[in-house]
Amino acid sequence: MKVLVVDDEPLAQQRLQQLLKQIDLVTDVELANNGEQAIQQCEKNSPDVVLLDIRMPGIDGLETAQHLSQLDKVPAIIFTTAYDEYALEAFKVHAVDYLLKPVRAEKLESSLLRANQLNQVQMMAIKAQPQQRKNITAKISGNIKLIPINDIYFFRADQKYVTVKYTQGETIIEDTLKDLQHEFEDKFARVHRNALVARKYITGIQKNADGHTYVTIQGCDELVEISRRHLSAIKKLVMSL
Numbered sequence: 001m002k003v004l005v006v007d008d009e010p011l012a013q014q015r016l017q018q019l020l021k022q023i024d025l026v027t028d029v030e031l032a033n034n035g036e037q038a039i040q041q042c043e044k045n046s047p048d049v050v051l052l053d054i055r056m057p058g059i060d061g062l063e064t065a066q067h068l069s070q071l072d073k074v075p076a077i078i079f080t081t082a083y084d085e086y087a088l089e090a091f092k093v094h095a096v097d098y099l100l101k102p103v104r105a106e107k108l109e110s111s112l113l114r115a116n117q118l119n120q121v122q123m124m125a126i127k128a129q130p131q132q133r134k135n136i137t138a139k140i141s142g143n144i145k146l147i148p149i150n151d152i153y154f155f156r157a158d159q160k161y162v163t164v165k166y167t168q169g170e171t172i173i174e175d176t177l178k179d180l181q182h183e184f185e186d187k188f189a190r191v192h193r194n195a196l197v198a199r200k201y202i203t204g205i206q207k208n209a210d211g212h213t214y215v216t217i218q219g220c221d222e223l224v225e226i227s228r229r230h231l232s233a234i235k236k237l238v239m240s241l
């Protein structure tokens with residue numbers, strides 16, 4: 001069993017690493033200091049289990065778990081934390097277990113055995129029930145970049161790819177437009193079969209000389225076309241602003 005330990009505290013990392021080396025089931029132990037590193041390493045190395053701290057700088061453990069649940073090979077998640085108030089949220093993202101620090105050796109081994117019994121069918125079922133994320137994961141030059149949802153102007157699909165336009169630029173992501181609409185329906189409006197626009201950035205509607213209608217977006221100089229099918233709903237949305 002390959003295990004990834006994710007914790008921003010070196011002493012906590014070392015202690016878990018020492019405990020894991022004493023468990024016969026564990027064949028390999030890797031370390032990550034934060035959520036972004038965890039996502040990167042899981043994509044590259046596909047660990048079987050991730051021991052995940054909750055309070056970390058950047059994205060916390062709960063959101064990291066949401067991103068990990070979207071990978072092709074979903075690792076089992078075991079949260080390790082000094083705070084018990086996150087237990088309910090932890091199980092909402094389908095954690096296998098929730099261990100309070102300092103982690104006891106027998107509890108850790110028991111959790112790993114439980115994780116080992118989960119098959120890939122069960123893990124895929126977990127993947128099918130995502131919680132809403134606060135960031136979108138993009139691969140840029142082989143590295144993982146987290147794009148805050150609040151910084152995104154729109155998503156636009158072009159054949160097999162989806163482009164995300166945000167405050168710092170644009171990039172291609174692997175999410176499908178259908179999945180994005182399902183997850184972020186409260187934050188993004190469908191304006192076209194190939195586009196979702198952030199509700200909070202919509203400022204109005206504009207028509208060009210050819211009769212095509214576009215949505216105008218605060219802070220973004222690019223217009224996004226509105227299809228006839230969605231024009232009525234977008235007009236109502238603009239009137240409510």
